[in-house]
Amino acid sequence: MNGLDRPYDVVLYGATGFVGTLTAEYLAAHAPTGLRWAIAGRDEVRLRRLRDRLRERWPAGGAGVGVLRADASERDGLRELAGRTRVVATTVGPYLRHGEGLVAACADAGTDYLDLTGEPEFVDLMYVRHDARARETGARLVHACGFDSVPHDLGAYFTIRQLPEGVPLRVDGYVTADAAFSGGTLASALDQFARGRRMLAAARDRARHEPRLHGRRVSAPAGAPRFAPEVGAWAVPLPTIDPRIVSRSARALDRYGPDFRYRHFAAVRRLPVALGGVAAAGAAMAAAQLPPVRRWLSGRLRPGEGPSAEKRARSWFTVRFVGEGGGRRVYTEVKGGDPGYDETAKMFAEAALCLALDDLPPTSGQVTTVQAMGDALTGRLRAAGITFRVAARR
Numbered sequence: 001m002n003g004l005d006r007p008y009d010v011v012l013y014g015a016t017g018f019v020g021t022l023t024a025e026y027l028a029a030h031a032p033t034g035l036r037w038a039i040a041g042r043d044e045v046r047l048r049r050l051r052d053r054l055r056e057r058w059p060a061g062g063a064g065v066g067v068l069r070a071d072a073s074e075r076d077g078l079r080e081l082a083g084r085t086r087v088v089a090t091t092v093g094p095y096l097r098h099g100e101g102l103v104a105a106c107a108d109a110g111t112d113y114l115d116l117t118g119e120p121e122f123v124d125l126m127y128v129r130h131d132a133r134a135r136e137t138g139a140r141l142v143h144a145c146g147f148d149s150v151p152h153d154l155g156a157y158f159t160i161r162q163l164p165e166g167v168p169l170r171v172d173g174y175v176t177a178d179a180a181f182s183g184g185t186l187a188s189a190l191d192q193f194a195r196g197r198r199m200l201a202a203a204r205d206r207a208r209h210e211p212r213l214h215g216r217r218v219s220a221p222a223g224a225p226r227f228a229p230e231v232g233a234w235a236v237p238l239p240t241i242d243p244r245i246v247s248r249s250a251r252a253l254d255r256y257g258p259d260f261r262y263r264h265f266a267a268v269r270r271l272p273v274a275l276g277g278v279a280a281a282g283a284a285m286a287a288a289q290l291p292p293v294r295r296w297l298s299g300r301l302r303p304g305e306g307p308s309a310e311k312r313a314r315s316w317f318t319v320r321f322v323g324e325g326g327g328r329r330v331y332t333e334v335k336g337g338d339p340g341y342d343e344t345a346k347m348f349a350e351a352a353l354c355l356a357l358d359d360l361p362p363t364s365g366q367v368t369t370v371q372a373m374g375d376a377l378t379g380r381l382r383a384a385g386i387t388f389r390v391a392a393r394r
Contacts, residue, residue, distance in 0.1 A: 006086055037066070099122060145348050231320050247260075343386065
């Protein structure tokens with residue numbers, strides 16, 4: 001492991017934000033005895049207040065938490081932060097605006113890095129700019145470690161593990177959820193909608209830098225809206241980062257077979273609701289092209305704000321997977337509570353603990369959750385109450 005002599009195992013950067021605070025609370029409540037961890041951000045007063053609350057509510061887990069000041073705009077401070085820990089987990093987004101300095105610092109320091117981005121352009125840019133350096137230093141750069149894209153990446157991997165090896169495999173994922181958005185999520189989504197051309201250019205640049213597959217094929221087509229009898233719902237393609245992450249895991253691991261395809265959908269019971277969702281998404285993408293409208297929409301819910309504890313307690317998600325290959329079909333399911341916040345904080349914290357503490361396969365550079373943590377993270381999440389199960393086989 002890199003940095004065994006560093007003072008911290010895990011540093012949570014952006015700890016006073018909405019998801020950051022939930023993650024800090026989860027770590028204080030569940031971190032094993034002896035974990036050396038700290039909370040970090042640009043406002044030391046708020047960090048100390050958070051530390052005091054953690055100590056008061058969870059005396060065992062919060063007693064030794066450190067406080068580190070670092071600003072995303074100050075590169076020297078980010079380098080110092082990366083050099084003091086084995087793992088940095090950052091909630092500071094939108095990542096296109098605030099994220100690259102910390103990625104670069106971790107790649108240079110050989111420090112493992114985790115974030116919650118759902119921004120494909122950011123992930124592609126970071127691959128081109130920092131993957132090679134991270135491979136040199138041994139750093140693992142793991143993006144999309146929340147609801148985007150842990151349940152989908154691990155769920156697809158769990159599904160293909162139920163199917164024969166060495167044959168073409170097809171997996172479709174169907175997402176249903178009842179949840180609300182935070183201000184940070186809204187800001188990231190609007191930024192992405194406004195950057196379609198630059199997102200495409202970053203993807204093309206990445207493709208020029210990535211090694212080509214030899215003797216294998218991986219695809220993640222968008223698919224078309226349709227009624228999916230296998231799940232009894234209308235399937236609407238989801239333009240999220242999740243299928244890209246799944247396909248990168250498939251490119252990295254031979255277990256996905258010689259020809260792997262993944263498609264990603266929202267599963268909607270009623271056709272009018274499905275059509276309304278498509279129309280709303282189109283309207284949001286169009287509105288985001290106009291800067292005044294984008295700023296007005298962003299102001300409706302400011303970063304750092306999010307749903308109440310009562311609303312989160314009523315929220316839930318289910319991702320159903322249908323996998324086929326070698327003459328067999330399997331139905332699997334990943335499900336949990338509030339996807340955007342409570343369960344995202346759980347996934348994020350457990351991923352940080354997994355990188356810091358678990359015996360994992362040797363990887364470096366920009367890697368996915370499946371590449372870096374695979375079965376170990378799945379086991380942690382199951383123990384933490386997120387369901388991974390085989391629903392049926394045929």
